[in-house]
Amino acid sequence: MIVRYLLAALVAGLFSGVLMTAAQEARVVPLILHAEQFEGGDEAAPATEGATPTTEGAAATHEHSSLGAVLLDMASSLSPVSVAYAHDGEDHEEGGIMFGMSRFSGTLLANLVTGAGFALLLAGFSLVSGHPITVANGALWGAAGWLAVHMLPAIGLPPELPGFPAADLTQRQIWWIAAVVLSAAGLYLLFLKPGIVAKIAGLVLIAAPQVYGAPQPSDISSAVPAVLGAEFAVAALATTLFFWIVLGLSLGFANEKIAKAA
Amino acid sequence: MPDLGKGFPDACTEVVMAVSNTSSITLSASDRLIAGVLALLLGGFLVFGAGLANSAVLHDTAHDTRHSYGFPCH
Numbered sequence: 001m002i003v004r005y006l007l008a009a010l011v012a013g014l015f016s017g018v019l020m021t022a023a024q025e026a027r028v029v030p031l032i033l034h035a036e037q038f039e040g041g042d043e044a045a046p047a048t049e050g051a052t053p054t055t056e057g058a059a060a061t062h063e064h065s066s067l068g069a070v071l072l073d074m075a076s077s078l079s080p081v082s083v084a085y086a087h088d089g090e091d092h093e094e095g096g097i098m099f100g101m102s103r104f105s106g107t108l109l110a111n112l113v114t115g116a117g118f119a120l121l122l123a124g125f126s127l128v129s130g131h132p133i134t135v136a137n138g139a140l141w142g143a144a145g146w147l148a149v150h151m152l153p154a155i156g157l158p159p160e161l162p163g164f165p166a167a168d169l170t171q172r173q174i175w176w177i178a179a180v181v182l183s184a185a186g187l188y189l190l191f192l193k194p195g196i197v198a199k200i201a202g203l204v205l206i207a208a209p210q211v212y213g214a215p216q217p218s219d220i221s222s223a224v225p226a227v228l229g230a231e232f233a234v235a236a237l238a239t240t241l242f243f244w245i246v247l248g249l250s251l252g253f254a255n256e257k258i259a260k261a262a
Numbered sequence: 263m264p265d266l267g268k269g270f271p272d273a274c275t276e277v278v279m280a281v282s283n284t285s286s287i288t289l290s291a292s293d294r295l296i297a298g299v300l301a302l303l304l305g306g307f308l309v310f311g312a313g314l315a316n317s318a319v320l321h322d323t324a325h326d327t328r329h330s331y332g333f334p335c336h
Contacts, residue, residue, distance in 0.1 A: 001289055001297075002296055024326065028329070028330040097322050098320075098322075106323040110323055110324035113324075116308055117304075117310075117312060118309060123298075124301030124305055127297050127298030127301060128295060128298035130294065159329065159331075160334075160336075169335075176333070177314075236331070236332050237332075
């Protein structure tokens with residue numbers, strides 16, 4: 001039975017990861033590619049060479065509702081020529097995409113892993129707290145997951161485009177993990193625990209990382225246009241909300257299926 | 263404590279199904295806790311690997327995903 005519950009979460013997570021990849025390719029990835037054109041200005045030859053096919057794609061897809069442009073962009077990202085990710089000013093160890101996959105396959109794989117991971121975390125939270133996720137309440141569970149993992153941490157650290165100024169990576173990651181954990185605990189107290197004391201404690205936990213403050217960069221100038229950043233922040237939050245609602249619903253559905261099959 | 267989640271004889275199946283209509287959790291409390299903790303550990307490991315791990319290969323593979331999910335990146 002234990003394994004069945006883990007499998008239900010895996011199925012829901014992989015399914016949501018696939019849908020999330022489609023949403024990302026349509027709404028988010030074109031903005032990332034566009035921003036990379038501004039990142040670092042004149043880069044080394046291999047980077048520009050790799051960026052050439054995407055340059056046309058990104059320029060065309062910037063009207064990102066055009067279906068043809070999205071298809072064109074997906075076709076170019078399916079090509080085995082991987083784009084160089086060299087970010088200027090950083091001494092990277094030798095990187096590159098795993099197993100020599102295309103950029104799109106790498107993103108798909110990462111979305112599958114992330115989807116399965118978030119599904120397991122959501123299922124684990126539900127199992128430990130003893131509140132089952134069903135089809136009826138799945139969307140609300142998903143929305144709460146989105147609040148804890150994306151919306152509330154984004155108040156301190158908004159989704160960043162490549163080339164955006166940012167504080168030290170380790171410090172930001174520590175703040176981000178703390179914000180996610182405290183927000184999740186706060187939402188649990190706020191929504192699932194009765195009593196006014198629990199509600200107040202929940203609000204205090206949610207506010208704590210924001211009051212403490214996220215690490216901010218000292219210099220906020222960037223070569224990436226602000227309009228791209230604004231579009232990206234909205235697109236990232238909207239696609240992750242879509243992901244979490246699909247995840248909550250499909251996890252509820254999978255839970256009910258395995259409970260019936262038991 | 264007997265393991266209530268496993269090895270139901272056929273005669274019990276209907277009872278379990280009746281229970282599962284009101285609540286999708288048919289595990290005993292201890293099994294539920296084990297499943298939950300396992301799921302949290304495994305999920306945390308996967309999300310950490312895809313979103314946060316400081317490896318150039320993982321970063322490059324998951325690059326667009328990390329940005330899209332708003333993970334702190336670069």
